[in-house]
Amino acid sequence: MTSNGLGSPPLPGRDGISPGPLSPTGTSSPSLGGRSSNPLSSKVTSVLSTSYADSEFRESLILLDERGISNTAETRRQLRLDVQREVIDSNGKIITEFGRVADQLRRIGTTIDKLNKSYQDMRGHVTAAHKSTSSILEEASSLMTQRRNIETKQQVLKAFREHFVLSEDEVASLTLVAEPVDDRFFAVLAKAKRIRKDCEFLLGFENQTLGLEVMDQTSKNLNQAFQKLYRWVQKEFKTLNLENPQINSSVRRAIRVxxxxxxxxxxxxxxxxxxxxxxxxxxxxxxxxxxxxxxxxxxxxxxxxxxxxxxxxxxxxxxxxxxxxxxxxxxxxxxxxxxxxxxxxxxxxxxxxxxxxxxxxxxxxxxxxxxxxxxxxxxxxxxxxxxxxxxxxxxxxxxxxxxxxxxxxxxxxxxxxxxxxxxxxxxxxxxxxxxxxxxxxxxxxxxxxxxxxxxxxLEGEFQHTPSDLAPPEFLQDALKQLTAIMKTYETSLASEGDREADFEPILAESFDPFLSGCENMSKNIRAPSTSIFLINCLLAAQSALNPFQAFTRARVERLQTAIDEHGTKLIESQYTFFRSESALEPLFAALAPLDDGSKEDVAKVAGLDALQPESLVRAGQGLDDFLPSAVMDAMENVKHLQDAALAREVTEEAAERFCVDFEHVEELLAAADELAEEEGRTGGDEREPSSLRALFPRTTGEIRVLLS
Structure with missing residues (x-):
C-alpha cells in the first residue's frame, strides 16, 4: 500500500472518487478556490483537521496495512462496500452462535427446575427428621459436654497429683530412716522443694486452702528429709577417709543439699x-x-x-x-x-x-x-x-x-x-x-x-684495747655470729620492701652493743690511736655487712660515714705531724693570715719574727732534716690501720695540705723579695738587701717530690 505524503493512504470521498491534487503545481488557484469552495474546501478542511495522533485513526491505518490494500482509485471506491459486506457477514455469524447459546440456556433452565423440585422434597424430609430427632441430639450434646468437662478435670487432677502431691513410696523414701540416701532420695527431695516453691502460685488464687495444705504437708516432709540427711551425713563423717582420693560422691552431694x-x-x-x-x-x-x-x-x-x-x-x-x-x-x-x-x-x-x-x-x-x-x-x-x-x-x-x-x-x-x-x-x-x-x-x-x-x-673485755689497735676478739666473734644470723635471714621469705626495716631490730640487738663497746674502749686511748682503732672496727663490721646489702644497705652507709669522719681526723693528725716535725709550724702560723696578692700583707713579711734570717735558716735546716724520712715517719703513725690503702690515702691527703701551705709560704717569700728589690731601686740605696728565698731555698716542687 502506497502512502501519501502524510504517511497513510487518502480516504475515498463520499462519492467514492478520491480527491486529486488541487492544481498541477500543488497549489490551488484563487479563482478555483473561490468557485468550488463549498465541497472541496470542506473536504480539504476535514482532511487537514484530522489528528493523526488519535488512537482509533491509527488503528484504522494499521488494519488497512494488514489487509495489504494498494492505494488505487478502484480500491478506494470498493473499500467501503467491502467493509460493509464483512460487517454484515460477521453479524450473521454472531446471530447463529447466539441461537445455539439460547438452546443451551433453555436446557439448563429445565435442569434447574428439576433440581428445585428435588431440593424441596429433600427439605421436607430433613425438616421432618429434625423434628423427630432434636430432643435426642440435645441430650447427646449435653452428655458430650459433660464428658469433656469430666475428662478435663481428670487431666487437671492427674497433673496436680503428679506435680503437687508425693506418692506414698516417695514420702517413704524421703522420710524413713530405713530407706537409703541414694539418687532416688535426692530426686524426691528436689521434687518436694519444687512443690513447695510452686505452692506460691496456688496461694495467688482466692481460695488458698489447697495451697496452704499442700505447702504445710510438703514442708513437714522436707524437714523430716533434712533431718534424715543430717543424721546420715554425721554417720558418714565418722567413717570418711579423707586420704582416699575417690571420696564418695553421695557425701559431696549430701553436703551440697x-x-x-x-x-x-x-x-x-x-x-x-x-x-x-x-x-x-x-x-x-x-x-x-x-x-x-x-x-x-x-x-x-x-x-x-x-x-x-x-x-x-x-x-x-x-x-x-x-x-x-x-x-x-x-x-x-x-x-x-x-x-x-x-x-x-x-x-x-x-x-x-x-x-x-x-x-x-x-x-x-x-x-x-x-x-x-x-x-x-x-x-x-x-x-x-x-x-x-x-x-x-x-x-x-x-x-x-x-x-x-x-x-x-x-x-x-x-x-x-x-x-x-x-x-x-x-x-x-x-x-x-x-x-x-x-x-x-x-x-x-x-x-x-x-x-x-x-x-x-663480755662487759669486762670492753675495758682493754688491743695493743695493735685491731678489732677486739669479742667484736670478731660478734661479727661471725651476725654473719650466721644474716645468712639465716637471707633465706627468709620477708618481702623486699620490709627486709631492711625488719632486720634493723636484729642489728640493734646483735651488733650495736658491740660497736658501742668498741667506742667506749676508744675513749681510753689517745688520738690518733682512737681513730685508727675505731676505723679498724668499722671496717671489720662493714666487711661483714657488705655481702648482705639487700637488707643492710642503710647500716653500711652509716658505717662508711663514720669511717669517713674518723679518716678526716686522721688526715688532720697527719697534717699536724707534718707541720710540727718539719719545724715549719711557726712559719706557717705567721704567714697563714697574709695574702700574697696584697702589698700591705707582703710588706709585713720581712718584719715578722719567724722570717728573720736566723729563724729562716733554722726552719730550712729542720725541713731538710725532716724530708728524707717524712713519709716513712708519717706512715709509721698509721701503721696499725689495717686498710693499707686508706693509710696511704690519709697520708697523701695530709701531705697535699702541707704542700699547699708551703706553696703559700713560697709565694709570700718571693713577693717579699720582689717588693724589697723595688724599694731598693727607688730608694737609691746601693746596699744589696738580703734575699728571703736565698735563706729559704726549698721549692714546692721539691717538697711534693720528697713527700710523694
Missing part, C-alpha cells in the same frame, strides 16, 4: 571438725612418739623425737608435719566441699535468706554473703587446732631450754618462714597463724635475752 539448712550444715561442720581434730591430734602424737593414743606401738613410724638430733631439726620436723597435714586436709576438703563449684555457697546463701531470724531482721542489711574459701580455711584451721596445741607446747619447750644465741634466732627465722607459709595457706585470721606468730615472738625474745646475757658477760 544440706547447705540449704545453715544450722544443720554448721552442726555437721562442727561435728566433722571435732572428729578431724581428734584424728589429726592422734596422728601427730603418733608421728612424735611412735605410740598411738591408746598406747600401742607402731613400728612402721620413725618418731620425730628420736630421729631429730638437734632442737632446730626437731622443731623443723614438727612444723613440716603440721604443714603437710594442713595442705592435705585442705586439698581433701576442697574436693569434699568446693569441687563442684559454688553450689554449697549458693545453698547456704539460699538457706540464710529463708532463715526466720533473717526475715525478721532489718531488710536493708540483708543476709551476709557466704565466702567458701574463708569457710574452708576456718575448717582446716579447726581440724589442725589440736595438733597445733601439741606443736605449741613442744616448740615453747625447745625455745625455753635453748641457750644458744644463733640457734634461738634460727628458730625464730624458721617460725617466721612457716608463719608466712601458713598465712598463704589459711589466711591472716587463722588460729594456727596466731600460734606461729606467738612462737616467733617468743623465740625472738629468747634471742634478745641470750644476746643481752652474752653482752653482760
Amino acid at each position: 544440706l547447705a540449704e539448712r545453715p544450722s544443720l550444715f554448721q552442726n555437721c561442720l562442727d561435728f566433722f571438725a571435732e572428729a578431724r581434730e581428734q584424728i589429726l591430734s592422734d596422728a601427730f602424737y603418733l608421728a612424735l612418739t611412735g605410740d598411738s593414743a591408746s598406747g600401742a606401738k607402731d613400728n612402721s613410724v620413725k618418731p620425730i623425737e628420736l630421729v631429730a638430733h638437734d632442737p632446730l631439726r626437731y622443731a623443723g620436723d614438727m612444723l613440716a608435719w603440721i604443714h603437710s597435714a594442713a595442705v592435705s586436709e585442705r586439698e581433701a576438703l576442697e574436693i569434699l566441699f568446693i569441687s563442684d563449684g559454688n553450689e554449697i555457697a549458693k545453698g547456704i546463701q539460699e538457706g540464710r535468706e529463708n532463715e526466720l531470724w533473717l526475715l525478721m531482721a532489718d531488710e536493708t542489711d540483708g543476709p551476709p554473703e557466704f565466702d567458701a574459701v574463708k569457710a574452708l580455711n576456718e575448717l582446716v584451721d579447726r581440724d589442725v587446732s589440736g595438733a597445733a596445741r601439741i606443736l605449741r607446747q613442744r616448740v615453747e619447750q625447745v625455745i625455753q631450754t635453748n641457750e644458744e644465741t644463733i640457734l634461738a634466732y634460727k628458730l625464730a627465722n624458721l617460725l617466721g618462714f612457716y608463719r608466712f607459709t601458713f598465712s598463704k595457706l589459711l589466711g591472716e585470721e587463722s588460729g594456727l597463724l596466731q600460734a606461729m606468730g606467738n612462737l616467733e615472738s617468743e623465740a625472738l625474745r629468747q634471742f634478745r635475752s641470750l644476746m643481752r646475757d652474752h653482752i653482760t658477760a
Whole structure:
C-alpha cells in the first residue's frame, strides 16, 4: 500500500472518487478556490483537521496495512462496500452462535427446575427428621459436654497429683530412716522443694486452702528429709577417709543439699571438725612418739623425737608435719566441699535468706554473703587446732631450754618462714597463724635475752684495747655470729620492701652493743690511736655487712660515714705531724693570715719574727732534716690501720695540705723579695738587701717530690 505524503493512504470521498491534487503545481488557484469552495474546501478542511495522533485513526491505518490494500482509485471506491459486506457477514455469524447459546440456556433452565423440585422434597424430609430427632441430639450434646468437662478435670487432677502431691513410696523414701540416701532420695527431695516453691502460685488464687495444705504437708516432709540427711551425713563423717582420693560422691552431694539448712550444715561442720581434730591430734602424737593414743606401738613410724638430733631439726620436723597435714586436709576438703563449684555457697546463701531470724531482721542489711574459701580455711584451721596445741607446747619447750644465741634466732627465722607459709595457706585470721606468730615472738625474745646475757658477760673485755689497735676478739666473734644470723635471714621469705626495716631490730640487738663497746674502749686511748682503732672496727663490721646489702644497705652507709669522719681526723693528725716535725709550724702560723696578692700583707713579711734570717735558716735546716724520712715517719703513725690503702690515702691527703701551705709560704717569700728589690731601686740605696728565698731555698716542687 502506497502512502501519501502524510504517511497513510487518502480516504475515498463520499462519492467514492478520491480527491486529486488541487492544481498541477500543488497549489490551488484563487479563482478555483473561490468557485468550488463549498465541497472541496470542506473536504480539504476535514482532511487537514484530522489528528493523526488519535488512537482509533491509527488503528484504522494499521488494519488497512494488514489487509495489504494498494492505494488505487478502484480500491478506494470498493473499500467501503467491502467493509460493509464483512460487517454484515460477521453479524450473521454472531446471530447463529447466539441461537445455539439460547438452546443451551433453555436446557439448563429445565435442569434447574428439576433440581428445585428435588431440593424441596429433600427439605421436607430433613425438616421432618429434625423434628423427630432434636430432643435426642440435645441430650447427646449435653452428655458430650459433660464428658469433656469430666475428662478435663481428670487431666487437671492427674497433673496436680503428679506435680503437687508425693506418692506414698516417695514420702517413704524421703522420710524413713530405713530407706537409703541414694539418687532416688535426692530426686524426691528436689521434687518436694519444687512443690513447695510452686505452692506460691496456688496461694495467688482466692481460695488458698489447697495451697496452704499442700505447702504445710510438703514442708513437714522436707524437714523430716533434712533431718534424715543430717543424721546420715554425721554417720558418714565418722567413717570418711579423707586420704582416699575417690571420696564418695553421695557425701559431696549430701553436703551440697544440706547447705540449704545453715544450722544443720554448721552442726555437721562442727561435728566433722571435732572428729578431724581428734584424728589429726592422734596422728601427730603418733608421728612424735611412735605410740598411738591408746598406747600401742607402731613400728612402721620413725618418731620425730628420736630421729631429730638437734632442737632446730626437731622443731623443723614438727612444723613440716603440721604443714603437710594442713595442705592435705585442705586439698581433701576442697574436693569434699568446693569441687563442684559454688553450689554449697549458693545453698547456704539460699538457706540464710529463708532463715526466720533473717526475715525478721532489718531488710536493708540483708543476709551476709557466704565466702567458701574463708569457710574452708576456718575448717582446716579447726581440724589442725589440736595438733597445733601439741606443736605449741613442744616448740615453747625447745625455745625455753635453748641457750644458744644463733640457734634461738634460727628458730625464730624458721617460725617466721612457716608463719608466712601458713598465712598463704589459711589466711591472716587463722588460729594456727596466731600460734606461729606467738612462737616467733617468743623465740625472738629468747634471742634478745641470750644476746643481752652474752653482752653482760663480755662487759669486762670492753675495758682493754688491743695493743695493735685491731678489732677486739669479742667484736670478731660478734661479727661471725651476725654473719650466721644474716645468712639465716637471707633465706627468709620477708618481702623486699620490709627486709631492711625488719632486720634493723636484729642489728640493734646483735651488733650495736658491740660497736658501742668498741667506742667506749676508744675513749681510753689517745688520738690518733682512737681513730685508727675505731676505723679498724668499722671496717671489720662493714666487711661483714657488705655481702648482705639487700637488707643492710642503710647500716653500711652509716658505717662508711663514720669511717669517713674518723679518716678526716686522721688526715688532720697527719697534717699536724707534718707541720710540727718539719719545724715549719711557726712559719706557717705567721704567714697563714697574709695574702700574697696584697702589698700591705707582703710588706709585713720581712718584719715578722719567724722570717728573720736566723729563724729562716733554722726552719730550712729542720725541713731538710725532716724530708728524707717524712713519709716513712708519717706512715709509721698509721701503721696499725689495717686498710693499707686508706693509710696511704690519709697520708697523701695530709701531705697535699702541707704542700699547699708551703706553696703559700713560697709565694709570700718571693713577693717579699720582689717588693724589697723595688724599694731598693727607688730608694737609691746601693746596699744589696738580703734575699728571703736565698735563706729559704726549698721549692714546692721539691717538697711534693720528697713527700710523694
